[in-house]
Structures are given as C-alpha cells and as structure tokens.
Amino acid sequence: MDLTWNDSELAFRAEARAWLEANLAKWRDQIGGEPLSGDTHEGFAQHLIWERMLFDDQWAVVSWPKEYGGREASIWEWVIFEEEYYRAGGPQRVTQNGIFLLAPSIFEFGTKEQQDAILPRMAAGDDLWCQGWSEPNAGSDLAGLKSKAQKVDGGWVLNGQKTWTTRGAFCTHLFGLFRTEPDSVRHKGLSYLLVPLETEGMTVRGFSRLDGDEGFAEVFFEDAFVPDELPYGSPVLGEVGQGWGVAMATTSSERGLTLRSPGRFTAAAERLLELWKERGGSEALRQRIVEAWIKAEAYRVQTLQTVTNTVEGRPAGAETSLVKIWWSELDAELHEVALDLLGPEAELEGPWSKGWQFSLSGPIYAGTNEVQRNIAAERVLGLPRK
Ligand SMILES: Cc1cc2nc3c(=O)[nH]c(=O)nc-3n(C[C@H](O)[C@H](O)[C@H](O)COP(=O)(O)OP(=O)(O)OC[C@H]3O[C@@H](n4cnc5c(N)ncnc54)[C@H](O)[C@@H]3O)c2cc1C
Numbered sequence: 001m002d003l004t005w006n007d008s009e010l011a012f013r014a015e016a017r018a019w020l021e022a023n024l025a026k027w028r029d030q031i032g033g034e035p036l037s038g039d040t041h042e043g044f045a046q047h048l049i050w051e052r053m054l055f056d057d058q059w060a061v062v063s064w065p066k067e068y069g070g071r072e073a074s075i076w077e078w079v080i081f082e083e084e085y086y087r088a089g090g091p092q093r094v095t096q097n098g099i100f101l102l103a104p105s106i107f108e109f110g111t112k113e114q115q116d117a118i119l120p121r122m123a124a125g126d127d128l129w130c131q132g133w134s135e136p137n138a139g140s141d142l143a144g145l146k147s148k149a150q151k152v153d154g155g156w157v158l159n160g161q162k163t164w165t166t167r168g169a170f171c172t173h174l175f176g177l178f179r180t181e182p183d184s185v186r187h188k189g190l191s192y193l194l195v196p197l198e199t200e201g202m203t204v205r206g207f208s209r210l211d212g213d214e215g216f217a218e219v220f221f222e223d224a225f226v227p228d229e230l231p232y233g234s235p236v237l238g239e240v241g242q243g244w245g246v247a248m249a250t251t252s253s254e255r256g257l258t259l260r261s262p263g264r265f266t267a268a269a270e271r272l273l274e275l276w277k278e279r280g281g282s283e284a285l286r287q288r289i290v291e292a293w294i295k296a297e298a299y300r301v302q303t304l305q306t307v308t309n310t311v312e313g314r315p316a317g318a319e320t321s322l323v324k325i326w327w328s329e330l331d332a333e334l335h336e337v338a339l340d341l342l343g344p345e346a347e348l349e350g351p352w353s354k355g356w357q358f359s360l361s362g363p364i365y366a367g368t369n370e371v372q373r374n375i376a377a378e379r380v381l382g383l384p385r386k
Contacts, residue, residue, distance in 0.1 A: 003304070005080070012073065013080045016059070020088040023053055037354070038094040039215030044170045047094040051125040061099055061123045068115075069123035075307050079261060086267035097166060098122045098129035100258040102175045105192075105250045109238040117232035118194070130197075132162040132176030132219055133247070139164070140371045142177070143186040143244070147221060149178035149193055155228050156180075156193070156235065158201070158221040166365075168217025169206030172197055175250075176219075177243050190243035193235050199224050211357040254366045256320035257310070260327045262300035268334045268355075269296035272341075281341050288337045295330050302326070318379035321372035328362030328369060335359045 005013070027050050028034065035050075036043030054060040055069055063078040064070025073081065093099070099122060106115055121127040138145040147160025162168075162176060174195050181189030197204055201224030206217045226235050238246040253259065269292055276289050302323070306316055316323075335356035339346035346353055363369040377383045 003301075005076075009076060009080060012077050013084060016081050016084040017088065019057060019059060020084055020090060023057070024088055024090060027053060035091055037213050037215075038092045039167060039209070039213035041170070041214060044094055044167065047091060048125050050091060051093070051095050055124045060095070060125075061103070064103075064119065064123065068119040075310060079263070079303065079307060082261035083263035083266065086263040087270070089267075094167060094170075095122070095125055095128065096259065097131050098127070101131060101250050101254050102129050104253040104258060105237065105246055108249055109192075109246050111233060113233035114194070114237065127173050128167075128171040129173045129175055130165045130168045130171040130217070132165055132168070132174040134164045135161060136163055140368055142247075143190075145177055145179065145190070147176070147178050148182070149180050149191060149226075150182070151180065151240075152225075156226045158193075158195070158224040158226060160221050162219040162221075163216075164365075165204075165217040165219055167215055168197075168204050168219055169214065174219060175237070177247055180240055180243075184241075187244040189241055190247075191240050192237040192243035192246040193226065194230075194232070194237055195224075195226050195235055196230065199226060201225065211354070251367065252316055252320050255324035255372070256316045257303065257306055257323075259366065260331075262296065262303045265296040265327065265330055265334065266300055268331075269293040272334055272338055275338060275341055279341060285337065285341055288333075288340075292330070292334050292337055295326075295333070299326055299330060318375050321367075321375040322380065324366055325363075325369050325372050325376070328359075328366075331359040331362050332356075 030049060031046045035046045038044050038047040051060060058066075058069065058071045059081070061068070061070045062073040062081050063075060064072070066072055103119060103122060106118055110118070118127070122129060133142060133145070135145050135147060145160075147158070147162065149156040149158050156178075158178060160178070162174070165171075165174070168174070174197055176193055176195065177190050178193050179189055180191040184190070195202070197219070201222045203220040203222070204217050205220070206214050208214050209216055228234060237243075272289055273293060276286065306323070309316065335352060338352040339356055342352060346356075378385060
C-alpha cells in the first residue's frame with residue numbers, strides 16, 4: 001500500500017483546510033458562537049445554514065458529480081476532506097442519513113429520473129431525508145417488519161409505524177422498507193420506498209432522547225396514499241419486492257465507509273492528546289490515551305485498505321460488520337478516557353460529556369454490535385449458525 005499523497009491530493013487538502021478554517025469561523029459568527037446540538041430544533045436550523053454554505057462552494061458532497069453539487073473528487077480525496085473536516089472542528093452533518101446512507105443506494109439502484117431530481121436537492125439541504133426502517137418489534141430483526149404498502153390504482157397505500165427515526169421531526173422525506181407482498185415472510189416481498197412526509201395520513205411525532213435532544217421521531221402511516229408519479233418519478237427504489245437487497249447495500253455504506261470516516265476518530269484522538277498535554281495525569285491514563293490513539297490510527301489505515309479494495313473493484317462484504325464494531329467501540333473508548341482525564345469536571349456539560357453520551361448509542365445504531373458479531377462469526381469466519 002502506498003501511503004503517500006500525490007501533489008494534486010496535497011493541493012486538495014490545502015484548499016479544503018483553508019476553506020474550512022475561513023468558513024467555520026464565518027458560520028460561528030453568523031449563529032452567534034458555538035452551535036447547539038443538531039438534534040434540537042434550533043440547532044438543526046443552525047446546522048442547515050452550515051450545510052448550505054458547504055453546498056454553495058461544492059464541499060457538501062465532494063465525491064459526487066458536478067451536476068449534483070459535487071466536485072467529482074476521488075474516494076481518496078473524500079477521505080482527505082473528512083480528515084480536514086474533523087481536524088478543523090466541523091460540526092455533525094445533519095444531512096448524513098441522506099448523503100451518506102441513501103445516496104449511495106440511489107447511485108446504485110435509482111433511475112436517472114430519481115437521481116436527477118433527488119440528489120441535487122439532497123446535497124443542497126432542500127430535501128432532508130430520514131431512515132424509516134426500525135419498527136417497535138423490528139430492530140435487530142428487521143426482516144420481521146410489518147409496515148405495509150399496498151398497490152392501488154395510481155400509487156401505494158401505506159399503513160404501519162416506524163420508530164427511532166433520527167431527526168425525523170426535522171426532515172421532509174423518508175426512505176423506508178415496507179411489505180408490498182401481503183403474504184410474504186421475512187426478507188421476501190419487501191420494497192424500498194422514498195416518500196414525502198407531508199402526505200395526508202402520515203404523522204411524525206418527535207420525542208426526546210435520554211440526553212435531552214429531540215432527535216428522534218415515530219412515524220405513523222394510516223392509509224397514506226403515495227402516488228406513482230412524484231417530482232422524482234416512482235417512489236420505489238430498485239425493483240418492487242427487492243427492497244431487502246437495496247437495504248443491504250445501504251447498510252454496507254452505513255457500517256463500512258461513509259457514515260463514520262476515520263477523520264472523526266483521529267481528530268478526537270488528537271484532541272485527547274492535547275487534553276493530556278494541558279492537564280497531565282497518571283501513567284495508567286497515559287497508556288490508555290496511547291492505546292486509543294493507536295486504535296484510531298489503525299482504523300485510518302484499515303480504511304485506506306477498504307478504499308483500495310473499492311477502487312480496484314472489490315466491494316466490501318460482511319467484513320463491514322467488523323468495521324462497525326471497531327469504530328463504535330473506539331468512539332466510546334476515546335470519550336471514556338477523556339472523562340477520566342477530566343475527573344469531576346467531566347460531570348459538567350461540555351463536548352466530551354455530550355460526545356460520551358452519544359458514543360454509548362454507537363453499539364446500538366447501524367445494527368447492534370451483538371448482531372454484527374453474529375454476522376462476522378457466520379459470514380467472515382464461516383462458523384456454524386448454532
Ligand atoms: C442513536 C440511534 C439512532 C437510530 N436511528 C435510526 C434511524 O434513523 N432509523 C431507523 O430505522 N432506526 C434507527 N435506530 C434504531 C436501531 O437501528 C435499532 O435500535 C437497532 O437496530 C436495535 O433494534 P432494537 O432497538 O429494536 O433492539 P432489539 O433488536 O430489540 O435488541 C435488544 C437487544 O438484544 C440483542 N439482540 C437482538 N437480536 C440478537 C441476536 N440475534 N443475537 C444476539 N443479540 C441479539 C441486541 O443486540 C440488543 O442488545 C437508531 C438507534 C439509535 C440508538
């Protein structure tokens with residue numbers, strides 16, 4: 001593996017660094033200081049201003065085609081941008097479930113009409129997408145989902161309920177899995193639907209998380225009619241009845257590369273190091289910081305390998321489950337060490353304590369780590385199911 005960057009990649013890094021430095025400061029001035037959490041109503045609005053600044057200068061979706069708002073950056077450059085983004089202290093991306101989860105599946109399975117109409121509006125933050133998969137009795141066991149979409153003349157009638165929909169109360173559209181063949185079981189007979197939330201018969205009820213943010217929603221469908229012809233054409237992504245395959249492609253992006261790039265963790269490890277330099281601490285703490293720092297670096301190198309595989313046409317498979325376990329446990333570890341370093345001060349609200357609270361959900365969202373271990377055992381190691 002060649003770990004050096006070429007001249008054009010170095011120039012890309014310098015351009016990204018300069019833009020981020022200048023514009024993060026501008027954004028903070030505009031919103032009057034440090035942003036609130038993007039999972040609150042007010043904070044979400046602040047983050048949308050930032051998303052639009054990124055979009056206006058083609059930094060929102062660097063690797064996308066120019067006509068959709070990108071700058072046709074390579075995946076290598078995307079990794080560089082992410083490193084610079086978190087190094088500069090860039091905020092959470094409130095558009096992430098659209099640009100990082102749904103978009104790769106739209107590129108892979110969408111019609112040209114869907115791509116042309118959905119992607120530029122998603123990149124600009126004009127349409128905001130949330131993920132409607134989990135249901136009250138279908139989380140880990142996603143194939144047990146019961147929400148239905150029934151084909152009728154001119155469209156689909158939706159019934160059922162989704163839950164844990166991140167930022168659902170602030171979004172305009174939902175990508176969801178629905179049972180479209182009434183007697184089908186498990187993974188069969190599901191379709192992947194793209195629906196506007198402002199539809200009669202759809203109710204979005206926001207609710208608070210344990211950390212006080214209002215980032216979750218339940219979405220209820222009561223005879224909600226979704227027409228066959230939307231501004232982006234059909235609401236069905238991929239083939240009717242083949243939703244499971246499309247969903248698995250989405251989870252591969254979520255767990256593998258796009259949702260949590262290494263820049264997020266290498267930047268946190270560097271901040272942890274700075275904290276240590278400021279405060280000092282016991283030898284045991286020093287060891288833990290070194291270990292966490294090495295793990296962040298290992299994740300970076302592992303990601304470079306994933307990118308090499310992708311570029312050379314070897315797409316990631318079940319091993320994305322191992323990646324997901326790694327980044328979620330690493331996130332918790334980095335924050336736990338920081339809290340121990342801060343001592344009693346850690347009890348005060350601050351970026352490390354807020355980050356720690358969220359890191360606790362890492363082993364749950366994007367598929368729980370217990371389930372990822374099952375997948376790795378069966379499909380990576382080839383162990384028997386029981
Ligand atoms: C912060 C956060 C954001 C989320 N955002 C979204 C979103 O935007 N959209 C969305 O659709 N969902 C979202 N989710 C939901 C998430 O996908 C589910 O919480 C997750 O899939 C687990 O499902 P569950 O909560 O129903 O738990 P369950 O599936 O009921 O699991 C309960 C426990 O049992 C364990 N378990 C279950 N089955 C097995 C098994 N076969 N082997 C071993 N252990 C098992 C689990 O690991 C877990 O510890 C989010 C969750 C969180 C925490």
